[in-house]
Each structure stands twice: as structure tokens, then as C-alpha cells.
Amino acid sequence: MKRRSILLITIACFGYALLYMPIASVVVYSFNASRLVTLWGGFSTRWYVSLLHDDKLLAAAFLSLRIAVISATVATALGALLALAMHRVRRLPGRLLLSGMITAPLVMPEIITGLSLLFLFISMASLIGWPATRGAATITIAHITFSMAYVVVVVRARLAVMDESLEEAAMDLGGRPVAVFFDVTVPMLLPALLSGWLLAFTLSLDDLVISSFVSGPGATTLPMLIFAKVRLGVTPDINAITTIIIGLVIVAVTTAALVTNRRRATAA
Amino acid sequence: MSTATPTVPPWQQWLRRAVRVPYLWLLLFFLAPFLIILKISFAEPVIAQPPFSALLVWGAHGLQGIRATFENYSFLFRDGYYGIIVLSSLKMAAIGTVLCLLLGYPMAYFIARQPPRRRQLLLLAVILPFWISFLLRVYAWIGLLDNHGVINHLLLSLGIIHKPLTMLYNNFAVYLGIVYSYLPFMILPLYSTLERLNLDLLDAAADLGARRWRAFVDITLPLSLPGILGGCLLVFIPAVGEFTIPALLGGADTLMIGRVLWDEFFVSRDWPVASAVSVVLLLLLIAPILWFQHLQNREHEAST
Numbered sequence: 001m002k003r004r005s006i007l008l009i010t011i012a013c014f015g016y017a018l019l020y021m022p023i024a025s026v027v028v029y030s031f032n033a034s035r036l037v038t039l040w041g042g043f044s045t046r047w048y049v050s051l052l053h054d055d056k057l058l059a060a061a062f063l064s065l066r067i068a069v070i071s072a073t074v075a076t077a078l079g080a081l082l083a084l085a086m087h088r089v090r091r092l093p094g095r096l097l098l099s100g101m102i103t104a105p106l107v108m109p110e111i112i113t114g115l116s117l118l119f120l121f122i123s124m125a126s127l128i129g130w131p132a133t134r135g136a137a138t139i140t141i142a143h144i145t146f147s148m149a150y151v152v153v154v155v156r157a158r159l160a161v162m163d164e165s166l167e168e169a170a171m172d173l174g175g176r177p178v179a180v181f182f183d184v185t186v187p188m189l190l191p192a193l194l195s196g197w198l199l200a201f202t203l204s205l206d207d208l209v210i211s212s213f214v215s216g217p218g219a220t221t222l223p224m225l226i227f228a229k230v231r232l233g234v235t236p237d238i239n240a241i242t243t244i245i246i247g248l249v250i251v252a253v254t255t256a257a258l259v260t261n262r263r264r265a266t267a268a
Numbered sequence: 269m270s271t272a273t274p275t276v277p278p279w280q281q282w283l284r285r286a287v288r289v290p291y292l293w294l295l296l297f298f299l300a301p302f303l304i305i306l307k308i309s310f311a312e313p314v315i316a317q318p319p320f321s322a323l324l325v326w327g328a329h330g331l332q333g334i335r336a337t338f339e340n341y342s343f344l345f346r347d348g349y350y351g352i353i354v355l356s357s358l359k360m361a362a363i364g365t366v367l368c369l370l371l372g373y374p375m376a377y378f379i380a381r382q383p384p385r386r387r388q389l390l391l392l393a394v395i396l397p398f399w400i401s402f403l404l405r406v407y408a409w410i411g412l413l414d415n416h417g418v419i420n421h422l423l424l425s426l427g428i429i430h431k432p433l434t435m436l437y438n439n440f441a442v443y444l445g446i447v448y449s450y451l452p453f454m455i456l457p458l459y460s461t462l463e464r465l466n467l468d469l470l471d472a473a474a475d476l477g478a479r480r481w482r483a484f485v486d487i488t489l490p491l492s493l494p495g496i497l498g499g500c501l502l503v504f505i506p507a508v509g510e511f512t513i514p515a516l517l518g519g520a521d522t523l524m525i526g527r528v529l530w531d532e533f534f535v536s537r538d539w540p541v542a543s544a545v546s547v548v549l550l551l552l553l554i555a556p557i558l559w560f561q562h563l564q565n566r567e568h569e570a571s572t
Contacts, residue, residue: 007374008374008377008378008381009378011374011375011378012374012378014371015371015372015374015375015451016393018451019393019397019448019451021412022405022408022409022411022412022448023397023400023405025411026404026411029411078290078293079290081286081287081289081290082287082290082291084283084287085283085287088280088283089283089284089287090280094291101294101298101299102294104298107506107553107557107560109506109508109509109526109549109550110509111509111511111526111530111546112305112509112529112546112549112550113301115305115529115533115542115543115546116301116302116304116305117301119304119305119308119543120296120297120301120304123304141297142297144293144297145293145294145298148290148294167279171279176278177279177281177282177283178282180279181279181282202399206401206403208403208512209511209512213533223401223403227403227515227516230407230410230516231515233410233414234407234410234411234414234417238404238407241404242400242407245400245401245404249396252399253396
């Protein structure tokens with residue numbers, strides 16, 4: 001028995017090392033003064049400084065953030081409506097088709113989603129003249145479409161364990177449906193809406209394949225720029241970007257954990 | 269207001285109307301693109317913008333005919349290249365999935381056997397990297413695996429090897445990338461079945477004199493089968509169509525359908541063939557996807 005648990009611990013340690021080793025090495029080498037990966041040239045923040053002067057990179061980062069905020073917000077609103085309708089409306093017309101269209105984007109290879117959306121935009125352009133050029137707008141539409149499905153999953157999980165009697169009570173007291181929706185349902189769903197938004201935001205910020213297909217000549221998102229750079233190997237400034245993103249993720253996750261802990265503490 | 273209850277509550281009426289917006293959105297931006305890709309896969313390539321022929325021929329009196337060709341598909345079958353790519357994608361995804369299972373199972377088992385508080389922490393540590401950009405995490409391996417990279421440097425300076433190991437731009441790197449990227453997808457379903465597993469059964473087996481290993485093979489393994497299947501499908505399905513991992517870590521001989529599709533589209537600009545390749549890829553994935561959905565439904569019924 002003893003021997004077996006040692007084996008288990010060894011495998012688990014190996015697994016965790018595998019998960020964290022690449023990230024750790026990027027963080028360490030982002031502070032390397034030398035351009036070479038293996039040569040340690042001393043501690044330096046020069047790659048971070050060079051990021052600030054890289055206009056193309058800053059523009060791409062700004063574009064990605066803008067697309068991520070807009071698409072996450074729209075996807076959360078539409079996804080929450082879909083989840084509510086799937087959960088609450090009896091005899092929803094076209095339910096089977098809808099549940100298919102909600103599940104399919106989760107398992108669809110990105111490359112097909114990207115290709116098919118591009119074909120749609122081209123067909124639309126020749127039929128109705130819009131979109132005349134592809135760029136931020138078409139990328140945003142594409143991101144809304146695939147991240148909506150993830151929001152639906154998160155919100156439905158919350159709805160499954162939610163108490164409906166509060167809404168019924170508000171309705172019995174004469175609350176208008178829209179008022180009840182925003183005063184009762186939305187606050188109760190808030191944690192799920194937030195995590196759905198965060199998931200959609202992350203997925204959008206991270207997407208390379210779909211954006212590459214539906215983008216036009218003018219619009220380069222951060223992942224597209226990074227991909228073009230790292231195809232040729234390691235570059236120190238990408239190490240610096242990675243480190244900044246890791247830092248942001250750590251801050252976000254810690255804040256989220258602290259907020260939920262405090263909430264639990266006040267609820268208890 | 270307090271008179272007879274309407275057949276459909278106002279709340280539902282409102283929701284019913286509001287849901288039309290996302291419904292139409294999905295019809296337009298999800299279903300329609302599909303039909304278009306299907307349509308183009310039956311079109312002929314032409315040198316024009318867009319580079320494919322029209323399927324429906326319109327005349328003065330409306331629709332005059334449909335000009336569909338199976339040429340793109342028969343090309344895929346005649347040209348052995350695509351057959352090899354399909355088989356190679358399936359093989360690489362399958363090997364990657366098995367490797368993922370071999371690492372993920374002991375990890376999930378280990379986590380499920382910890383005290384509850386530590387369990388949460390260990391599970392969080394599995395999920396955490398997921399929030400960091402997938403592209404950047406795959407990129408991070410380049411610095412580790414390169415001939416002049418961290419691992420080779422370490423092994424050389426320790427005197428374990430005398431010339432650098434070729435670990436990057438080959439299938440080894442792609443397998444590693446698949447295991448690394450999809451490990452959380454394997455561990456989570458495995459953990460949830462292993463955690464629910466009735467420990468009394470194992471104790472009973474031990475009391476009856478069963479060897480630990482025997483108890484594992486006869487009891488734990490069969491009972492965790494749903495988790496194994498779920499995890500494997502969650503890794504296998506995205507791995508078949510994976511683009512980023514073979515594009516960044518793979519070599520020239522790494523044949524994966526996602527990458528070929530990308531080249532067919534961006535490099536060769538043969539859109540009808542790219543569409544036909546997409547349709548074939550989807551057909552390949554339909555069986556595992558339906559299987560996964562079947563598993564999910566059964567799980568759902570079991571829990572309610």
C-alpha cells in the first residue's frame with residue numbers, strides 16, 4: 001500500500017510540474033537581459049520597456065480587449081435569455097433545433113466555425129452589401145456566436161439549482177414581468193452571469209483560429225500578432241506579454257476567490 | 269389581475285418573445301454558415317472572387333437548374349494524400365488521448381483520495397492554467413523543447429546527454445502539447461466519478477481478502493468507466509481538429525487535418541476542397557459527439 005501511494009504522489013507531482021513548468025520558464029526568461037533563450041544575461045526589464053514602444057502590439061492588444069468586452073457582454077445577455085427560455089418556457093417552438101445549435105459550438109472544430117462564418121460574411125456582402133470589409137465587427141459577431149454556447153452552459157447549471165418561488169411571489173404581488181426579471185431573476189443569477197461573462201471574455205481574448213478567418217486586412221488581434229511572431233520561434237517580448245497576462249489572471253482569480261469567500265462569510 | 273390565471277403566464281410570454289433574438293442570431297450565424305459550407309463543397313473552383321461557382325443557376329424564369337459536382341469529394345478519395353491525413357489525425361488524436369488518460373487517471377485518483385479541503389486546492393491548481401491563454405501556453409513549450417532550449421541546456425550541463433535531443437517540431441512535441449493542453453478536460457470528469465465512488469465497496473473487497481490491485485481492476489476501474497469515456501471524448505474530439513498545437517510544435521511531417529485545412533484555405537486558396545475537407549472532418553466527429561451526448565444525457569438522468 002505504501003509503495004503504491006508513493007507511485008501516485010510521484011505521478012501527481014509530474015503532472016503538476018508538466019502543467020506549471022512551461023509557464024514558470026516563460027516568466028523567468030521574460031526578465032532575461034539576453035536575447036538568447038538559454039543564456040542568462042542577468043535580470044532586466046528591457047522587454048517590458050520595449051513593449052511600451054511597440055505601437056502595433058499595443059493597437060492589437062487594445063483591439064482584442066475591445067472585442068472581448070463587447071462580445072462577452074452581448075454573449076452573456078443572449079446566452080442568459082437562451083438558458084432561461086430552455087429552462088422555463090414549456091412547449092418552446094423549435095426546441096430540438098435550438099438545443100442542437102447550443103451544443104454544437106462547444107464541440108465544433110474552431111477551424112470549421114471560422115471557415116463557415118467567413119463564407120457567410122462573403123455571401124452576405126454580395127447579397128446585401130454588408131459587411132463591405134471584414135474586421136473588428138465580423139470578429140465580434142463570430143466571438144459572440146461561439147461564446148454564447150458557453151454562457152448557456154454556465155447559466156443553466158445555476159438555474160438547475162435555483163429556487164423559483166421568489167419570482168413566483170414577486171409575480172403574484174403584481175410585479176410586471178420585465179420588472180420581476182430585472183429585480184429578482186437577474187440578481188439571483190448574478191454569480192452565473194459574472195462567471196459566464198468572464199469565460200466569454202477569456203475565450204474571446206484567446207481566440208486565434210476563428211479571428212484569423214473572419215478578419216480583414218485592417219484588423220489584427222493580439223493572438224493573431226503573437227502567432228505570426230512565434231511561428232518563427234521564441235521571442236523575448238512575447239515572454240514579457242505572457243508574464244503580464246499571467247499576472248492579470250492571478251489578480252482576477254484571487255479577487256474572485258476573495259469576493260466569493262466574503263460573500264459566503266456574510267451569508268453564514 | 270386576480271382573475272383566472274392565463275394559460276401562459278405573462279412572464280413566459282415575455283421570455284418567449286425575447287428569446288427570438290438569440291434564436292435568430294444562431295440561425296443566421298451558426299446554422300446558415302453550415303449550409304453555405306455544404307453548398308460550396310459541391311461547387312466548382314473558379315478563378316474569381318469568390319473563387320467558387322454558383323450552385324443555383326438563375327435565369328429569366330427563376331431557378332433554371334442546379335449545378336452540383338461531387339468532384340471535390342471524389343478528389344479527396346482519389347488523392348491518397350487526404351486519406352493519409354484523415355487517418356493520421358485520428359491516430360495522433362487517439363495516441364494523445366491515451367497518453368492523457370495514463371497521466372490523468374492517477375492524478376484524478378490521487379486528488380479524489382485527499383481530504384476535502386486539499387482536494388479543492390489541488391483541483392483548482394488543475395483548472396488554473398486554463399485561464400491563461402492557450403496560444404501562449406503552447407508557445408511556452410517552444411522555449412523548453414528547443415535544441416537550444418531549457419531542457420536540453422539542463423541535460424547537457426548535467427552531462428546526461430552529449431548532444432541536444434530533438435524534441436521540437438516533430439510528433440513527440442505534438443503529443444506533449446495535446447497531453448499538456450487537454451489534461452484538465454481529462455482529469456475533471458475522472459475526478460467527479462472517482463470522488464463519488466463508494467469507498468465501502470473497496471473496504472469490503474479488502475475485508476474479503478482481495479489484493480489492492482485486484483480490487484482496483486475489479487471494482488474501481490469498471491465503476492469509473494463513465495468518467496474514462498467522458499474524459500477521453502472531451503480530449504479526442506477537439507484534438508482531431510486541432511490547429512494551434514501542430515502549427516506551433518509539429519514538424520513538416522506532422523499531418524493533421526486542421527493544419528491542412530488552414531493551408532488549403534490560406535495558401536492554396538482552394539475553397540471548394542477546403543469545404544469538402546471540413547465536411548469530412550465533421551462526419552468523422554459526429555459519432556464521438558453523439559456518443560458523448562448520450563453519456564451526458566444518461567448522467568443527467570442518473571443525477572435527477
